[in-house]
Each structure stands twice: as C-alpha cells, then as structure tokens.
Amino acid sequence: MSMAGRFHPAARPYLEPVETVATVPYRGTGSSAHVLDIVRPRAHADAPRPVVLYLHGGGFRILSKDTHWMMAGAFGAHGYLVFNANYRLSGEAAYPAAVEDAAAALAWVVAHAEEHGGDPSRIVLAGESAGANLVTALAVACCFTRSEPWLGGLLQSGCAPRAVVAMCGLLEVSRWSRFEAMPMPGFARDRIDQICRAYLGGSAADTGEHLDLANPLTVLESDARPARPLPPFAASVGTADPVLDDTRRLERALAWRGVQHHVSYHYGEPHAFQAMVWRHEARRCWRELFAFLVPLVQ
Numbered sequence: 001m002s003m004a005g006r007f008h009p010a011a012r013p014y015l016e017p018v019e020t021v022a023t024v025p026y027r028g029t030g031s032s033a034h035v036l037d038i039v040r041p042r043a044h045a046d047a048p049r050p051v052v053l054y055l056h057g058g059g060f061r062i063l064s065k066d067t068h069w070m071m072a073g074a075f076g077a078h079g080y081l082v083f084n085a086n087y088r089l090s091g092e093a094a095y096p097a098a099v100e101d102a103a104a105a106l107a108w109v110v111a112h113a114e115e116h117g118g119d120p121s122r123i124v125l126a127g128e129s130a131g132a133n134l135v136t137a138l139a140v141a142c143c144f145t146r147s148e149p150w151l152g153g154l155l156q157s158g159c160a161p162r163a164v165v166a167m168c169g170l171l172e173v174s175r176w177s178r179f180e181a182m183p184m185p186g187f188a189r190d191r192i193d194q195i196c197r198a199y200l201g202g203s204a205a206d207t208g209e210h211l212d213l214a215n216p217l218t219v220l221e222s223d224a225r226p227a228r229p230l231p232p233f234a235a236s237v238g239t240a241d242p243v244l245d246d247t248r249r250l251e252r253a254l255a256w257r258g259v260q261h262h263v264s265y266h267y268g269e270p271h272a273f274q275a276m277v278w279r280h281e282a283r284r285c286w287r288e289l290f291a292f293l294v295p296l297v298q
Contacts, residue, residue, distance in 0.1 A: 014074055017073075021037065040082070041081075050080050050123075051081050054075065056130075056131050058089075064086050094201025095199050103151055121162075130170060140219050163233070231259075232260035269281050
C-alpha cells in the first residue's frame, strides 16, 4: 500500500520537492537494518539546512524507512534535510537493539550532516508510534547521565537536539498490564501485549533502570534531574488511539518539568492518523507541527 501510494496524485507534494539518496549505511554491519535514506529538498539553499532524524513506527516489529517515505517527504518539502533510518526489529533482536541502533544513527547524523548540506547543531528527532518511543529515548539519553556502554558514540558526539516530535507514542513498554482497564477492542489490547512482549524479549518480566530507554516516559515522570535541559517537544494523538494516555502523561510530565511543548489532540482519529494526509485532521496536525518548529530551528 505504501509503494502504491507513491503513484497517487496526493503524493506529489511529498515527492516532487525532494530527492533521495537511498540506503546509506550508518553502521558497518552490512545489515539492511543499519541503513538510512537521505531526503533533501531539490531547491538550492544558501545556508545549511535544519536536520531531521526520522524513526519509523510499526510496533518495533514491522515496517521500515521505505514505508515511511511520506513522513520523510513532508519534512523535506518544508526545507529539512532528513535522515530516514531503519533499525533492528524485534523479530531479529529484542530491546535494547532498536534504541542502540537509533543512538548509532543519531551519532552518524551528527558526524555526517554537514557534508550533505545540514546543520548538525539544529537536529530534530522525529518519529511516530514505536518511533516516538525511540526518539523520546534518544532525548533522555542526550540529556540525562546514562551508563549504557553502547551510548558512547552518541554521548561523545555532544548532540543536543533542538526539538523532539513524538507522534502517537507508545512511551512505556514494560507495564502493558495498564491497558487492561482501558476501554478498547480486545484485539487492540492483545496486539499491544504482543508488541510489548516481543520488544522486551527476555526482559519482559524485569523492572529497573536498565529498562529506562524502553520506558522513556517514566524517566520524564520521575524526579531524575537532567544533566542538560530537555529540548522542546511536539506531540500529537487521536482520541480514538488505544495508546492515547501515553501522550496525555507526556504532556503532564513536560509541563511539570517546565519543558516547552505543543501537544495536539484530534477528535475521533485513530492510531497513526498523521500518515493519512487525505484527512483534514492529519493536515492540521502537520501545519501545527511546522509552525511550532520554525522558531526552534531558525
């Protein structure tokens, strides 16, 4: 469906203004999980462009950069240099593989953005669903003191994101039992249960600090003090989304911490409605997002 969508007239605003350098390795493993696409505006720029690292959704277990060309194209059409990255899915490797890959991708982007026309001091982290979890985890890793050895390259890069875009995020993975009391169809509850168990693998029954980057929301809700200020956040979610409550909690945590944020709720919209650009609410969501980002990346 994603590939067929490229041929629909509605795809033109996301394809025609940009060009893509496909399948660039960001880790030297030779794996298709460790590549990204570079999506950049065709128009000439007199100065380096703001940068987006985009991490796709799919419950940590399906989809890829290729299915998310529209999301990358939306940022590219608005003047951003976009790095649209793959990462290991839960069928290949459980947590922390995906967030380890996300950290490696971000460290690579910081090191290579300039040679592709981007400004590494103006990086936006963006993703939806599972991708929202990963970019929120990256923000935690960049701002809080962490001990995970695989974060070394990212921490040495000194990356300080200008903003985080977390759309319809599943932001606390280990406590999936919280969904049992929420009104939703049984199949949706079962799907969330499967997603969480698969992502955590052998850590599914564990608790503790080593799961912080699977549960970045709980870090933001905690009393932990960041070593550097958290970046502004933009979040959006539909009111018919089964994981709506995670965005509500994110908004409360950011307000409690005094972090600049813009959170939009879209009545009756389902999970990942942001990709359904033929819908009025999706288009409104993107307009509000870019209006929020402009002063942050100038």
